Amino acid sequence: MADHKDTIARPAKLYTPRLLALSADLALFPLIPPYQYSAQARSRTCGSVLDVGLNLDDDACVSAVGLQVTACAIGQSSAAIMAHSIKGRAASYVPNVCLAIEAWLRGDGELPDWPGFDALEPARAHPGRHDALLLPWRGAAKALSTGTVSS
Numbered sequence: 001m002a003d004h005k006d007t008i009a010r011p012a013k014l015y016t017p018r019l020l021a022l023s024a025d026l027a028l029f030p031l032i033p034p035y036q037y038s039a040q041a042r043s044r045t046c047g048s049v050l051d052v053g054l055n056l057d058d059d060a061c062v063s064a065v066g067l068q069v070t071a072c073a074i075g076q077s078s079a080a081i082m083a084h085s086i087k088g089r090a091a092s093y094v095p096n097v098c099l100a101i102e103a104w105l106r107g108d109g110e111l112p113d114w115p116g117f118d119a120l121e122p123a124r125a126h127p128g129r130h131d132a133l134l135l136p137w138r139g140a141a142k143a144l145s146t147g148t149v150s151s
Contacts, residue, residue, distance in 0.1 A: 013122060014074075014123060014126060014129070015073055016119070019073060019119050019120070020073055020077075022077040022081060022116070025083075025084065026067060026069055026079060026080050028080075028083070029066055029079075029080070030066055030067075031052075031066035031068040032066055033053060033066075034053075035053030035054055035055055035064070036055045037053070037054045037055075037056070038053040038054070038143055039051075039052055039139055039140075039142040039143035039146070040052075040139065041138045041139035042135075043131035043132050043135055044131060045128060045130075045131045045132075046071070046075075046128070046129075046131060046132055048069075048070060048071035048072065048075045048132045049069075049070045050067065050069045050071065050075070050135045050136055050139045051067070051139070052067055052139040052140050052143050053066040053067075054140060054143050054144060056091055060090060060091045060092070061087075061090050061091065062087050062089050062091060063088075065083050065086050065087065065140075067083055067136065071132050071135060072132050074120070074126075074129045074132045074133050075135045075136070077120065078120055078132070078133045078134075078135065078137070079135070081114065081116045081117055081119065082114075082137060082140065083136070084115065085114060085115045085116065086140065091144045094140050094144055095141040095145065097112060097137060098134070098137040098140075098141045100113075101133070101134060101137055102134065104124070105124060105130050
Protein backbone atom coordinates (compact mmCIF):
# COMPACT_ATOMS: atom_id res chain seq x y z
CA MET A 1 0.00 0.00 0.00
CA ALA A 2 1.35 3.41 -0.99
CA ASP A 3 1.96 6.00 1.65
CA HIS A 4 -0.46 8.95 1.35
CA LYS A 5 2.49 11.39 1.26
CA ASP A 6 3.74 9.69 -1.92
CA THR A 7 0.54 10.54 -3.79
CA ILE A 8 0.59 14.27 -3.04
CA ALA A 9 2.16 16.37 -5.80
CA ARG A 10 5.04 18.42 -4.49
CA PRO A 11 5.77 21.85 -5.90
CA ALA A 12 9.04 22.32 -7.74
CA LYS A 13 11.97 23.34 -5.60
CA LEU A 14 12.02 27.14 -5.44
CA TYR A 15 15.69 27.88 -4.79
CA THR A 16 17.49 25.73 -7.34
CA PRO A 17 21.26 25.85 -7.85
CA ARG A 18 20.62 27.52 -11.22
CA LEU A 19 18.50 30.23 -9.63
CA LEU A 20 21.04 30.88 -6.88
CA ALA A 21 23.88 31.07 -9.42
CA LEU A 22 21.93 33.67 -11.40
CA SER A 23 21.66 35.91 -8.36
CA ALA A 24 25.46 36.07 -8.24
CA ASP A 25 25.49 37.40 -11.83
CA LEU A 26 24.29 40.80 -10.63
CA ALA A 27 27.93 41.70 -10.10
CA LEU A 28 28.19 41.86 -13.91
CA PHE A 29 25.76 44.80 -14.02
CA PRO A 30 26.92 47.44 -11.51
CA LEU A 31 24.92 50.64 -11.21
CA ILE A 32 27.58 53.17 -12.11
CA PRO A 33 26.05 56.46 -13.32
CA PRO A 34 25.45 58.28 -15.49
CA TYR A 35 22.52 56.61 -17.21
CA GLN A 36 20.07 58.26 -19.55
CA TYR A 37 17.12 56.78 -17.64
CA SER A 38 16.83 55.57 -14.09
CA ALA A 39 14.16 54.57 -11.63
CA GLN A 40 13.60 52.81 -8.36
CA ALA A 41 11.07 50.04 -7.82
CA ARG A 42 9.87 48.67 -4.48
CA SER A 43 7.96 45.53 -3.69
CA ARG A 44 4.80 46.16 -1.68
CA THR A 45 4.83 42.69 -0.20
CA CYS A 46 8.42 42.02 0.78
CA GLY A 47 10.13 45.40 0.87
CA SER A 48 12.66 44.55 -1.84
CA VAL A 49 14.20 47.54 -3.60
CA LEU A 50 15.75 47.81 -7.04
CA ASP A 51 17.51 50.76 -8.64
CA VAL A 52 17.95 50.49 -12.40
CA GLY A 53 19.83 52.60 -14.91
CA LEU A 54 19.45 52.26 -18.67
CA ASN A 55 21.00 53.84 -21.74
CA LEU A 56 19.46 53.75 -25.18
CA ASP A 57 21.21 53.88 -28.54
CA ASP A 58 20.12 55.97 -31.53
CA ASP A 59 17.58 53.29 -32.51
CA ALA A 60 15.89 53.46 -29.05
CA CYS A 61 17.29 50.05 -28.09
CA VAL A 62 18.83 49.38 -24.70
CA SER A 63 22.60 49.73 -24.92
CA ALA A 64 23.56 49.54 -21.24
CA VAL A 65 22.01 48.41 -17.96
CA GLY A 66 23.05 48.82 -14.35
CA LEU A 67 21.35 47.46 -11.27
CA GLN A 68 21.48 47.74 -7.52
CA VAL A 69 19.22 45.13 -5.95
CA THR A 70 18.25 44.52 -2.35
CA ALA A 71 15.96 41.51 -2.66
CA CYS A 72 15.62 37.79 -2.09
CA ALA A 73 17.19 35.32 -4.49
CA ILE A 74 14.05 35.39 -6.65
CA GLY A 75 14.29 39.16 -7.14
CA GLN A 76 18.04 39.00 -7.67
CA SER A 77 17.77 36.16 -10.19
CA SER A 78 14.94 37.86 -12.05
CA ALA A 79 17.07 41.01 -12.28
CA ALA A 80 20.03 39.04 -13.62
CA ILE A 81 17.85 37.28 -16.21
CA MET A 82 16.53 40.63 -17.38
CA ALA A 83 19.99 42.24 -17.46
CA HIS A 84 21.61 39.40 -19.39
CA SER A 85 19.29 39.85 -22.38
CA ILE A 86 17.94 43.40 -22.30
CA LYS A 87 20.75 44.92 -24.37
CA GLY A 88 19.61 45.33 -27.94
CA ARG A 89 15.91 45.18 -27.05
CA ALA A 90 13.70 48.04 -28.16
CA ALA A 91 12.72 50.28 -25.26
CA SER A 92 9.07 49.87 -26.29
CA TYR A 93 9.34 46.08 -25.86
CA VAL A 94 10.24 46.14 -22.16
CA PRO A 95 6.77 47.14 -20.82
CA ASN A 96 5.22 44.38 -22.96
CA VAL A 97 7.46 41.78 -21.33
CA CYS A 98 6.39 43.07 -17.92
CA LEU A 99 2.73 42.67 -18.88
CA ALA A 100 3.38 39.16 -20.20
CA ILE A 101 5.05 38.18 -16.91
CA GLU A 102 2.13 39.55 -14.90
CA ALA A 103 -0.31 37.57 -17.06
CA TRP A 104 1.77 34.39 -16.69
CA LEU A 105 1.89 34.80 -12.90
CA ARG A 106 -1.92 35.14 -12.84
CA GLY A 107 -2.24 31.98 -14.94
CA ASP A 108 -3.48 33.96 -17.96
CA GLY A 109 -0.51 33.45 -20.25
CA GLU A 110 2.39 31.32 -21.37
CA LEU A 111 5.86 31.33 -19.89
CA PRO A 112 7.37 34.60 -21.16
CA ASP A 113 9.68 34.30 -24.14
CA TRP A 114 12.87 35.69 -22.61
CA PRO A 115 16.20 33.85 -22.49
CA GLY A 116 16.65 32.11 -19.14
CA PHE A 117 13.22 33.04 -17.79
CA ASP A 118 12.35 29.37 -17.30
CA ALA A 119 14.66 29.40 -14.24
CA LEU A 120 11.93 31.43 -12.50
CA GLU A 121 9.13 28.99 -13.31
CA PRO A 122 9.03 27.44 -9.78
CA ALA A 123 8.27 30.90 -8.32
CA ARG A 124 4.88 30.95 -10.02
CA ALA A 125 3.54 28.61 -7.32
CA HIS A 126 4.65 31.07 -4.60
CA PRO A 127 2.49 34.24 -4.79
CA GLY A 128 4.52 35.83 -1.99
CA ARG A 129 7.48 35.96 -4.39
CA HIS A 130 5.65 37.46 -7.38
CA ASP A 131 6.41 41.09 -6.50
CA ALA A 132 10.10 40.31 -6.11
CA LEU A 133 10.10 38.50 -9.46
CA LEU A 134 8.42 41.48 -11.15
CA LEU A 135 10.66 44.09 -9.53
CA PRO A 136 13.33 44.40 -12.26
CA TRP A 137 10.81 44.37 -15.08
CA ARG A 138 8.66 47.03 -13.42
CA GLY A 139 11.76 49.07 -12.62
CA ALA A 140 12.99 48.98 -16.21
CA ALA A 141 9.55 49.83 -17.59
CA LYS A 142 9.27 52.70 -15.10
CA ALA A 143 12.72 54.02 -16.00
CA LEU A 144 11.90 54.01 -19.69
CA SER A 145 8.46 55.60 -19.30
CA THR A 146 8.59 57.94 -16.33
CA GLY A 147 12.09 57.57 -14.97
CA THR A 148 14.44 60.46 -14.58
CA VAL A 149 17.25 61.26 -16.93
CA SER A 150 20.44 60.96 -14.91
CA SER A 151 22.99 63.70 -15.09
